[in-house]
Amino acid sequence: MTEDLQLDAIAEEYLSEIERAAAALPANRRAELLADVRSHIVIAQAEVASDSPAGIDDPAAMSRILSKLGDPEAIVAAAVADLPPETPASSTARTASRVLVKTAVILLLIGGILLIGWFVLYFLFAPGQAG
Structure with missing residues (x-):
């Protein structure tokens, strides 16, 4: 024992x-x-x-x-x-991906604002309407 x-x-x-x-x-x-x-x-x-x-x-x-x-x-x-290596390239790729997502969101917001502004201006100054 x-x-x-x-x-x-x-x-x-x-x-x-x-x-x-x-x-x-x-x-x-x-x-x-x-x-x-x-x-x-x-x-x-x-x-x-x-x-x-x-x-x-x-x-x-x-x-x-x-x-x-x-x-x-x-x-x-x-x-x-x-273990899978944590390389600087994978870290850089994640950072680049985050930057692209942020850029896309900002551009979509700006595009939406411009589109709404265009509609407002069109209806305010539409040709053929007396203002």
Whole structure:
């Protein structure tokens, strides 16, 4: 029983290292990464339990599982590499889009005012009407 707690502690420490290394990731992506790694550990534990005569009580089993998963820093680096980059071009495109929308709204307002003004002037100074 104490060996199971020790193995769980080893896995939890490993997950804590990943969480510390992933502090710069967005919270939802960090939680997703931790859940993925945790599920890999659980699956590997089940495989070890079914394959080994000692089952999960083998003290080196968790160390082998975690070493196969890799260094926490490398796991986080791979997760960061999978993030879509925030490029200056996409930021510039959003800014340009906002400017175009504002310009279109302003031009529509000006056009509407000019159209209404044209109708008012036409009816005030329409040819053939004595004023």
